[in-house]
Amino acid sequence: xxxxxxxxxxxxxxxxxxxxxxxxxxxxxxxxxxxxxxxxxxxxxxxxxxxxxxxxxxxxxxxxxxxxxxxxxxxxxxxxxxxxxxxxxxxxxxxxxxxxxxxxxxxxxxxxxxxxxxxxxxxxxxxxxxxxxxxx
DNA sequence: GCCAACGTTGGC
DNA sequence: GCCAACGTTGGC
Numbered sequence: 001x002x003x004x005x006x007x008x009x010x011x012x013x014x015x016x017x018x019x020x021x022x023x024x025x026x027x028x029x030x031x032x033x034x035x036x037x038x039x040x041x042x043x044x045x046x047x048x049x050x051x052x053x054x055x056x057x058x059x060x061x062x063x064x065x066x067x068x069x070x071x072x073x074x075x076x077x078x079x080x081x082x083x084x085x086x087x088x089x090x091x092x093x094x095x096x097x098x099x100x101x102x103x104x105x106x107x108x109x110x111x112x113x114x115x116x117x118x119x120x121x122x123x124x125x126x127x128x129x130x131x132x133x134x135x136x
Numbered sequence: 137g138c139c140a141a142c143g144t145t146g147g148c
Numbered sequence: 149g150c151c152a153a154c155g156t157t158g159g160c
Binding site for chain 3: 115
Binding site for chain 2: 008010032053054057097115116118
């Protein structure tokens with residue numbers, strides 16, 4: 001059973017459009033153990049929402065894990081994990097944080113509960129609801 | 137090994 | 149720009 005994820009990025013650092021332009025992006029720079037555990041658990045082919053934090057505050061699309069279980073190239077100690085992702089689809093309607101908080105079924109997802117977690121897991125039910133809200 | 141102080145993240 | 153939440157650090 002593939003798991004689902006949500007990855008946060010600040011759009012002025014690395015946005016959805018940047019990922020699309022690059023075709024494949026390395027998700028690195030994570031320095032939080034819980035986020036790292038999520039990164040390390042990802043498998044090739046699993047899908048993740050791409051969320052814009054600080055600015056936008058919305059899920060803008062879905063990306064697919066293309067390379068899993070690599071060590072973070074930006075980390076000199078080699079202790080942190082990273083993955084590579086490819087853009088899959090852009091949401092016709094981005095799903096905002098307000099919408100997620102307003103939906104009782106989504107109100108206790110990791111994204112809302114652990115606001116500062118940069119890589120969160122999404123349950124299959126939450127995944128379906130958010131896809132529908134995004135118009136996919 | 138505990139806990140207070142401090143730094144960082146991210147929503148508002 | 150502020151502040152709450154959380155992680156990390158360092159003194160004891």
